[in-house]
Amino acid sequence: MTIFDNICSSNQNRAPLIEALNVLRRRNDAAFYAPGHKRGQGISELMLSLLGKKVFKSDLPELPELGNLFVPDEAIKEAQDLAAEAFGAKRTWFLVNGSSCGIAAGILAVCNPGDKIIVPRNIHHSVITGLILSGAIPVFLYPQCYSTWDLPLNITPKSLKATLKRHGNIKAVLIIHPTYHGICGNIKEIVKVTHSYNIPLLVDEAHGAHFQFHSALPSSALSEGADLSIQSTHKVLGAITQASMLHLQGNLINENKINQALQLMQSSSPSNLLLASLDGARQQIMIDGQKLLNKTIKLSELARSEINNINGFSTLELINKKPEFYDLDITRLTIDISSLGVSGWKIDKVLRTKFNVTAELPMLSSLTFIISIGNNKKDIISLVKALIGLKEMTLSSCSELSIPYLSYESKVFSCFNMSPRDAFFASKKIVPIEKSAGLISGEVLCPYPPGIPIIMPGEIITGEAIKYLVKIKQQGGIIAGCDNQDLKTIKVIN
Numbered sequence: 403m404t405i406f407d408n409i410c411s412s413n414q415n416r417a418p419l420i421e422a423l424n425v426l427r428r429r430n431d432a433a434f435y436a437p438g439h440k441r442g443q444g445i446s447e448l449m450l451s452l453l454g455k456k457v458f459k460s461d462l463p464e465l466p467e468l469g470n471l472f473v474p475d476e477a478i479k480e481a482q483d484l485a486a487e488a489f490g491a492k493r494t495w496f497l498v499n500g501s502s503c504g505i506a507a508g509i510l511a512v513c514n515p516g517d518k519i520i521v522p523r524n525i526h527h528s529v530i531t532g533l534i535l536s537g538a539i540p541v542f543l544y545p546q547c548y549s550t551w552d553l554p555l556n557i558t559p560k561s562l563k564a565t566l567k568r569h570g571n572i573k574a575v576l577i578i579h580p581t582y583h584g585i586c587g588n589i590k591e592i593v594k595v596t597h598s599y600n601i602p603l604l605v606d607e608a609h610g611a612h613f614q615f616h617s618a619l620p621s622s623a624l625s626e627g628a629d630l631s632i633q634s635t636h637k638v639l640g641a642i643t644q645a646s647m648l649h650l651q652g653n654l655i656n657e658n659k660i661n662q663a664l665q666l667m668q669s670s671s672p673s674n675l676l677l678a679s680l681d682g683a684r685q686q687i688m689i690d691g692q693k694l695l696n697k698t699i700k701l702s703e704l705a706r707s708e709i710n711n712i713n714g715f716s717t718l719e720l721i722n723k724k725p726e727f728y729d730l731d732i733t734r735l736t737i738d739i740s741s742l743g744v745s746g747w748k749i750d751k752v753l754r755t756k757f758n759v760t761a762e763l764p765m766l767s768s769l770t771f772i773i774s775i776g777n778n779k780k781d782i783i784s785l786v787k788a789l790i791g792l793k794e795m796t797l798s799s800c801s802e803l804s805i806p807y808l809s810y811e812s813k814v815f816s817c818f819n820m821s822p823r824d825a826f827f828a829s830k831k832i833v834p835i836e837k838s839a840g841l842i843s844g845e846v847l848c849p850y851p852p853g854i855p856i857i858m859p860g861e862i863i864t865g866e867a868i869k870y871l872v873k874i875k876q877q878g879g880i881i882a883g884c885d886n887q888d889l890k891t892i893k894v895i896n
């Protein structure tokens with residue numbers, strides 16, 4: 403069942419923030435408020451040439467008619483209430499700093515210093531922010547690796563159950579649904595297991611804001627009973643970059659704590675352009691979602707059938723449902739490029755410079771593409787043509803290329819020794835990376851994308867982890883989080 407099967411009581415056709423901005427941008431105000439460009443009058447010529455005049459008339463602060471994000475009233479309250487109804491939440495908060503701030507706020511709302519929270523090891527960087535700020539202690543679940551694809555899968559209800567049993571006093575569970583590659587676990591069972599301990603399930607649903615709106619997509623976290631879901635509306639729906647939402651349901655998480663935590667994590671001058679884009683994205687997907695997602699799914703099916711016909715390429719598919727790979731978001735297209743003998747980062751560069759095709763996420767042996775409501779058939783044709791072209795040119799233009807790559811397995815990850823918060827504040831020294839195995843890391847080493855830290859503060863550095871990171875760097879990947887991005891040195895705990 404999708405949201406469209408329930409006729410909503412309120413008027414989802416409305417977009418209160420956009421309506422209010424439409425009135426305000428026409429008003430002839432003597433503006434003595436921020437931002438300093440004063441409705442575009444003082445904006446730089448360069449910005450004008452980039453964006454035109456119109457957009458700046460709507461770049462307004464929290465004027466009375468728009469309302470206040472931290473004490474929602476007026477248009478912002480109405481917009482958030484409509485979003486809560488659309489996404490099936492008791493309450494929805496708009497976020498102007500991405501899912502990243504919502505994830506950290508979620509952890510802050512459920513954990514005090516020293517509390518334990520179960521998290522998969524393939525967490526996004528923002529979970530570490532939440533752990534450092536809250537002082538919570540992570541209890542890691544190591545997801546299996548999808549062997550031939552070098553991709554992390556999801557955690558299973560069985561492993562969660564065993565971990566809950568083994569550790570007393572767990573305060574909350576956080577899962578990723580779906581992963582960056584669109585892989586979902588059995589969230590219904592995970593909710594059941596979590597709730598049997600009367601603790602909340604927080605879901606990093608950064609890549610799943612569209613799930614609610616089409617029955618051919620995996621089920622959304624809230625529809626399966628999760629307590630908190632954080633979604634990057636900007637990643638898959640029509641919102642501006644950074645604009646995201648946090649949804650709450652049930653009584654296991656205190657609403658006021660979410661409020662307080664979000665005030666720690668967000669700007670006190672939220673952009674009304676970002677907020678309005680959330681309003682518009684909700685209205686659009688509620689009114690036209692079925693049609694738009696039908697089109698998106700068809701495009702993805704077309705891409706899959708064409709690409710699987712090209713010798714040497716294959717797309718990631720759900721073949722047999724397993725607890726660790728229970729569902730797949732068909733709009734997330736991951737292509738195995740290992741037959742080319744070139745890393746995903748190098749292929750990504752060639753695709754972009756020679757074919758004007760840009761992927762979302764290059765990894766060592768695959769490329770992932772987000773197909774969303776904004777794509778069209780021309781894009782798919784360009785991608786398919788580029789892949790065919792790539793096959794013809796690869797060996798001549800990228801000759802050096804063989805990758806004995808390291809698998810993305812739990813052995814790569816280090817072993818946890820010190821809380822991320824203690825490690826973050828501890829005194830540190832810098833050592834050559836080749837001499838760091840066995841020491842405790844004082845910083846994050848995180849290939850970007852996908853933003854999954856391979857080493858985090860407080861973990862014992864392993865030789866495997868170093869090898870893996872060096873390999874990624876050599877193959878053209880970017881390592882973020884650490885001071886020395888050349889990976890010559892690393893900060894360790896004194």
Ligand SMILES: Cc1ncc(COP(=O)(O)O)c(C=O)c1O
Pocket residue numbers: 499500501502503505526528578581582606608609633634644646852853
């Ligand atoms: C799994 C996952 N969670 C959270 C985030 C953070 O989302 P945002 O970019 O909206 O802050 C990302 C970003 O890529 C992600 O991949």
